[in-house]
Amino acid sequence: MPTDATPTEALLARFLRDLAPLRPLALWAHGSLAGGDYQEGRSDLDLIAVLPDPLTLGTVHGVVRTHRRLRAAPLAAGLHCTYLTPAASGDPGRSHLTWAHGRVTRRPVTPVTRRELHDFGRVLHGGPPAGLLPPVPDRQLGEFVVRDQRDYWRPHVDRARLWRQDVWVDLGLLTFARATVTLRDGRLVSKREALSELAALGAPAEVVEDITRRRYGAPAPRDEAWLARRAGLTRAYLGPAIDELVTVYG
The missing domain is CATH 3.30.460.10 (Beta Polymerase, domain 2)
Known part of the structure; x- marks a missing residue:
């Protein structure tokens, strides 16, 4: 090498x-x-x-x-x-x-x-x-994405303690944005594209900025008060957003 x-x-x-x-x-x-x-x-x-x-x-x-x-x-x-x-x-x-x-x-x-x-x-x-792998029909892909949002992510939004962790905030919001684009446009997008999409979808701007800093730049200082605030903002946005997505595409 x-x-x-x-x-x-x-x-x-x-x-x-x-x-x-x-x-x-x-x-x-x-x-x-x-x-x-x-x-x-x-x-x-x-x-x-x-x-x-x-x-x-x-x-x-x-x-x-x-x-x-x-x-x-x-x-x-x-x-x-x-x-x-x-x-x-x-x-x-x-x-x-x-x-x-x-x-x-x-x-x-x-x-x-x-x-x-x-x-x-x-x-x-x-x-x-x-x-080796058979192709994935659009319908199969869409049904899986809806099921994943409805049956996995939506119930977990109600488990408040999870959302003080970076991984839940990041994956929860990014997976929702990616699911939205897949169901709306029939395509897959990267996490960077999903971050841009979150802003247009009305996600809390300070939470999106937090994810962006930690993934692509220098993370900002944070304390327990910010983690609690971030968890609350994320859950308040994500629960209704998933419910609407499932209603439209489910």
Whole structure:
């Protein structure tokens, strides 16, 4: 690898080398890394690996060993990877072996992720997503987005303690903005575009500015009073906004 490789490039190259004993058929990036809005040291690395059928207990152990060997590497804490096999790749509701946040779990590869992979997924190894994943019809994508807003995000708005955390404020508002654009225009947008959209959607300006600073600039000083105020502003906006979105498009 060239000596001027970025930490992100170095991590991806090492991950692919360490993954070699599992004989990956493909490795793809989605999310910010694929969509052109990646911020090194702030954005996660969202990956999909395709492994040969079938996934055995030995495969699971190999996945765990691979990720644990990376733990000390720069940026490794943000590297999340879901493992598909050709036989199990077609169903967007099926959960798959996933390494995320330092542990093994199971997650589906949602219609949003699948559309990202088809539209702008980054191929790191092997063939393109179109060779394995079926296309995502607009109706399937829209139904998933509405369901996600209605059944996941709306109930969580009522859990006040969550919204003192950066991650809930950021993802809650950005996911809502992205959902709005997808349902209205039939397209996916980056987090940067979603931030711009939030202003037009009437989101609290000081909260949008807070997200923008933390993602793209120098975060402003904050205290417990600001965290409480930010949580209140976010919840007061997001609950009715989701209700309206679901009414219009549900």
